[in-house]
Amino acid sequence: MSGVRQNGIAAGRISPAALSENFSDAYPPFSAHEALVAADRCYFCYDAPCITACPTEIDIPLFIRQIQAGNPEGAAKTILKQNILGGMCARVCPTETLCEEACVREAAEGQPVDIGALQRFATDTVMDKGDHPFTRAEPTGKIVAVIGAGPAGLACAHRLAMHGHNVVVVDARKKPGGLNEYGIASYKTVNDFAQAEVEWLLKIGGIRIETGSELGKDYTLGEIREDYDAVFLGMGLSGVNDLGLEGADERVDDAVDFIATLRQTKDLAALPIGRRVVVIGGGMTAVDAAVQSKLLGAEDVTIVYRRGQERMSASEVEQDHATTSGVRIKCHAMPRRAVAGGVEFEYTEDGPDGLRGTGETFVLEADQVFRAIGQTYEGWHGKSVLELERGKIRVDLEGRTSLSGVWAGGDCAFGGEDLTVTAVAEGRDAAESINRALMG
Amino acid sequence: MADLSSDFIGIKSPNPFWLASAPPTDKEYNVRRAFDAGWGGVVWKTLGLDPHIVNVNGPRYGVVYGPDRKVIGINNIELITDRPLDVNLEEIKRVKRDYPDRAMVVSLMVPCEEVCWTEILAKVEDTGADGVELNFGCPHGMSERGMGASVGQVPEYIQMVTEWCKAATKMPVIVKLTPNISDIRYPARAAMAGGADAVSLINTVSSITSVNLDLMAPEPTIDGKGSHGGYCGPAVKPIALNMIAEIGRDPETANLPLSGIGGITTWRDAAEFIALGAGNVQVCTAAMVYGFKIVEEMKVGLSDWMDEKGYSSISDFKGLAVPNVTDWQYLNLNYVTKARIDQDACIKCGRCYAACEDTSHQAISMSAERTFEVIDEECVACNLCVNVCPVENCITMEKLSPGAVDLRTGETVVPDHGDWTTHPNNPTAVAAE
Ligand SMILES: Cc1cc2nc3c(=O)[nH]c(=O)nc-3n(C[C@H](O)[C@H](O)[C@H](O)COP(=O)(O)OP(=O)(O)OC[C@H]3O[C@@H](n4cnc5c(N)ncnc54)[C@H](O)[C@@H]3O)c2cc1C
Ligand SMILES: Cc1cc2nc3c(=O)[nH]c(=O)nc-3n(C[C@H](O)[C@H](O)[C@H](O)COP(=O)(O)O)c2cc1C
Ligand code: SF4
Numbered sequence: 001m002s003g004v005r006q007n008g009i010a011a012g013r014i015s016p017a018a019l020s021e022n023f024s025d026a027y028p029p030f031s032a033h034e035a036l037v038a039a040d041r042c043y044f045c046y047d048a049p050c051i052t053a054c055p056t057e058i059d060i061p062l063f064i065r066q067i068q069a070g071n072p073e074g075a076a077k078t079i080l081k082q083n084i085l086g087g088m089c090a091r092v093c094p095t096e097t098l099c100e101e102a103c104v105r106e107a108a109e110g111q112p113v114d115i116g117a118l119q120r121f122a123t124d125t126v127m128d129k130g131d132h133p134f135t136r137a138e139p140t141g142k143i144v145a146v147i148g149a150g151p152a153g154l155a156c157a158h159r160l161a162m163h164g165h166n167v168v169v170v171d172a173r174k175k176p177g178g179l180n181e182y183g184i185a186s187y188k189t190v191n192d193f194a195q196a197e198v199e200w201l202l203k204i205g206g207i208r209i210e211t212g213s214e215l216g217k218d219y220t221l222g223e224i225r226e227d228y229d230a231v232f233l234g235m236g237l238s239g240v241n242d243l244g245l246e247g248a249d250e251r252v253d254d255a256v257d258f259i260a261t262l263r264q265t266k267d268l269a270a271l272p273i274g275r276r277v278v279v280i281g282g283g284m285t286a287v288d289a290a291v292q293s294k295l296l297g298a299e300d301v302t303i304v305y306r307r308g309q310e311r312m313s314a315s316e317v318e319q320d321h322a323t324t325s326g327v328r329i330k331c332h333a334m335p336r337r338a339v340a341g342g343v344e345f346e347y348t349e350d351g352p353d354g355l356r357g358t359g360e361t362f363v364l365e366a367d368q369v370f371r372a373i374g375q376t377y378e379g380w381h382g383k384s385v386l387e388l389e390r391g392k393i394r395v396d397l398e399g400r401t402s403l404s405g406v407w408a409g410g411d412c413a414f415g416g417e418d419l420t421v422t423a424v425a426e427g428r429d430a431a432e433s434i435n436r437a438l439m440g
Numbered sequence: 441m442a443d444l445s446s447d448f449i450g451i452k453s454p455n456p457f458w459l460a461s462a463p464p465t466d467k468e469y470n471v472r473r474a475f476d477a478g479w480g481g482v483v484w485k486t487l488g489l490d491p492h493i494v495n496v497n498g499p500r501y502g503v504v505y506g507p508d509r510k511v512i513g514i515n516n517i518e519l520i521t522d523r524p525l526d527v528n529l530e531e532i533k534r535v536k537r538d539y540p541d542r543a544m545v546v547s548l549m550v551p552c553e554e555v556c557w558t559e560i561l562a563k564v565e566d567t568g569a570d571g572v573e574l575n576f577g578c579p580h581g582m583s584e585r586g587m588g589a590s591v592g593q594v595p596e597y598i599q600m601v602t603e604w605c606k607a608a609t610k611m612p613v614i615v616k617l618t619p620n621i622s623d624i625r626y627p628a629r630a631a632m633a634g635g636a637d638a639v640s641l642i643n644t645v646s647s648i649t650s651v652n653l654d655l656m657a658p659e660p661t662i663d664g665k666g667s668h669g670g671y672c673g674p675a676v677k678p679i680a681l682n683m684i685a686e687i688g689r690d691p692e693t694a695n696l697p698l699s700g701i702g703g704i705t706t707w708r709d710a711a712e713f714i715a716l717g718a719g720n721v722q723v724c725t726a727a728m729v730y731g732f733k734i735v736e737e738m739k740v741g742l743s744d745w746m747d748e749k750g751y752s753s754i755s756d757f758k759g760l761a762v763p764n765v766t767d768w769q770y771l772n773l774n775y776v777t778k779a780r781i782d783q784d785a786c787i788k789c790g791r792c793y794a795a796c797e798d799t800s801h802q803a804i805s806m807s808a809e810r811t812f813e814v815i816d817e818e819c820v821a822c823n824l825c826v827n828v829c830p831v832e833n834c835i836t837m838e839k840l841s842p843g844a845v846d847l848r849t850g851e852t853v854v855p856d857h858g859d860w861t862t863h864p865n866n867p868t869a870v871a872a873e
Contacts, residue, residue: 046790
């Protein structure tokens with residue numbers, strides 16, 4: 001018998017129909033009329049605070065006004081010229097902590113202009129038509145290598161191509177897109193949007209993508225520097241933090257791997273999930289792993305976070321999404337050890353020297369445990385050649401690393417939040433710096 | 441509870457809200473629904489002579505929208521009734537018989553020949569209707585046939601036709617004026633000279649609402665072409681209010697009863713028309729957009745406001761605003777105000793800054809933390825910042841007391857009235873005594 005109440009880890013807990021309902025668009029797109037009504041709420045602020053709050057500095061009031069005026073294509077161009085992955089960002093940005101937090105209507109009435117959904121409306125309009133609104137400059141004869149086809153690498157490649165350079169993007173994975181393809185929650189990017197967006201982005205021309213090709217294994221940084229006029233590293237974070245759980249780390253699954261598998265599974269009814277799932281962590285990954293476990297049919301899902309809920313790095317909107325999806329969030333508890341049928345936790349409290357255990361423990365029954373306590377930059381064999389800063393690649397304001405001719409951006413580079421939109425901004429700005437260096 | 445009952449030139453109705461002559465009053469079925477919904481009276485859709493006219497069979501309306509498809513104005517190319525005269529007359533008679541307490545006024549438009557008017561007036565009198573309204577207003581279709589606005593634009597014709605009608609009937613005669621004229625006082629005076637019991641205004645404003653950029657034709661488009669129509673709804677209210685005021689403060693027509701029309705949508709709009717001298721009001725677009733039920737809001741709203749202000753009947757506040765409508769030259773130039781921004785209410789959108797910096801007097805400063813402050817040395821008190829601020833009462837205009845110094849001019853504010861007529865810069869100024 002399969003079903004929600006079967007113990008252990010099993011596939012097909014709920015019907016295929018329920019699965020496809022669960023994994024459909026969590027925030028369905030605006031109709032044209034809804035977009036107009038939402039756009040009319042924008043005040044067209046002077047020197048608008050939302051622009052400053054956006055890491056890619058999209059001219060938000062301008063694009064919203066273009067929607068108001070019946071020109072969604074123009075709106076899309078306003079967005080995409082700052083942020084070529086504006087379509088993905090419209091879906092995945094935690095707008096509640098970015099542009100929408102800065103919206104003056106948030107201050108005025110606690111109800112910001114729905115910037116994210118409007119951005120999606122505009123970008124969908126052009127992408128659905130297949131239009132690519134940018135063209136390349138005259139060829140420069142220069143060629144740049146981009147390592148990693150995530151948001152940072154793609155944004156960098158597109159901007160370089162626009163400036164007339166040729167670009168080769170290499171990625172260790174089978175498909176391009178980085179965490180857009182392997183990490184972001186399914187219900188934020190339905191209909192294979194990540195791949196559709198990469199295809200659309202490549203319409204600029206001048207970019208070649210080589211997948212299944214890994215820096216450090218298939219070639220060295222030295223070789224690349226030799227063969228190319230410049231190199232951009234956008235490799236993201238490939239390592240994950242361990243829990244250091246007594247006698248049990250092999251019984252704990254990595255949340256990022258789980259999500260990557262889920263994202264690549266065509267038939268979700270075949271994907272096994274525990275009856276009782278415990279996710280340890282407090283960020284976006286923890287929320288996504290927990291919510292998607294629930295959507296797969298897990299009966300009880302609990303996120304356990306070691307500090308108070310207000311310290312969770314997942315935004316309030318994400319926390320609400322988790323709890324309304326039926327996920328329980330338990331705070332002030334840290335895992336101690338694996339016990340038969342579950343995990344033992346110890347309560348915590350904030351002390352003068354930081355967090356400490358109180359000595360009191362409890363056991364959560366669990367068929368499956370995920371860890372989501374952060375990812376790390378692992379680099380590759382030759383990593384010693386690059387200077388690091390707190391474990392990530394040190395870069396200057398333009399994205400230059402300690403090695404000449406090598407730039408870096410996105411999650412693998414130090415500075416900025418680990419968000420899709422930040423990766424795009426850093427990739428784009430590094431491309432501008434590379435262009436200046438090459439053409440200087 | 442305030443008494444809303446209305447006696448307009450002897451025509452009684454339980455409230456001052458009438459439906460204007462237009463589609464809502466086109467036939468028995470609609471008018472019965474209107475009376476059941478609570479309207480005080482109707483002006484029946486304009487009657488003409490047989491053979492009745494025909495309307496286009498394509499779209500009749502063009503619309504200007506505000507946010508969320510809120511209708512701001514409608515333009516129409518409909519003509520007068522397109523049903524036989526007898527059918528209309530029978531219906532009017534039946535409805536009036538069944539609703540004796542409601543005002544039943546019949547709108548008329550026939551060719552400019554005395555016999556046409558005499559004939560139709562006799563027939564209308566027969567229905568038991570309370571009065572007639574002469575439609576000298578429609579700007580489209582009928583005007584090209586020498587009727588409607590083409591009469592309303594020539595004061596002599598207005599007077600002549602009004603005289604014919606007054607001679608031919610005992611019913612009160614209302615003359616409906618067109619706004620498509622440069623000075624509304626002339627047609628009003630002509631109607632009065634012709635013996636009109638009242639004038640009603642405004643009819644629709646000649647307009648093209650929009651151009652279809654694919655067809656390269658005005659909208660509404662009939663087989664690739666469009667003609668100008670008549671504009672009405674909230675967008676025309678300011679035009680109507682001014683015309684009502686112009687007639688009300690013209691000594692020649694000061695006592696001429698006025699029926700206010702144009703964009704009336706809520707009780708407040710109605711109260712404003714009445715404050716400017718209207719004895720009652722007529723509504724068309726608001727009913728067409730929202731249905732007859734809106735009259736409930738109008739009645740309750742007006743009554744509540746009258747209670748609050750202590751007005752017990754419509755006549756208590758009718759015309760109270762007229763003496764305060766004056767010419768620019770009499771406005772007090774010694775009345776000095778400055779904009780004031782309430783920092784607690786400010787949401788930091790910066791619209792006041794953009795407006796003042798780009799288009800006015802550079803009188804608002806902006807700090808790095810987005811604090812906006814008025815620079816008194818520059819503020820001319822134009823009020824634009826108040827108008828563009830999305831937060832009501834966040835920016836207000838504060839009056840400088842006599843004795844205070846206006847930092848812009850360096851002059852001390854004086855308590856006395858001083859206007860352009862006595863201003864030293866005015867070449868024709870009369871010396872103050
Ligand atoms: C589960 C999860 C959910 C998330 N949800 C959100 C969200 O909702 N909103 C949001 O804004 N952010 C979210 N993030 C964060 C966001 O996905 C990242 O910040 C963003 O993808 C970083 O982009 P990047 O290009 O730097 O790296 P990545 O997207 O990680 O891409 C790096 C690419 O480099 C490749 N690569 C790595 N090493 C090598 C090598 N040696 N050789 C060749 N290729 C290599 C990888 O295969 C990968 O394709 C989420 C992250 C996770 C893990
Ligand atoms: C479709 C339509 C038809 C109209 N037909 C007439 C008419 O036959 N006779 C008339 O006197 N006014 C006619 N009018 C003008 C209205 O009676 C009224 O004067 C005008 O619409 C302004 O009022 P409002 O803003 O409340 O609509 C018509 C208006 C509309 C919208
Ligand atoms: S802050 Fe809000 S209201 Fe102002 S421009 Fe941005 S979206 Fe519009």
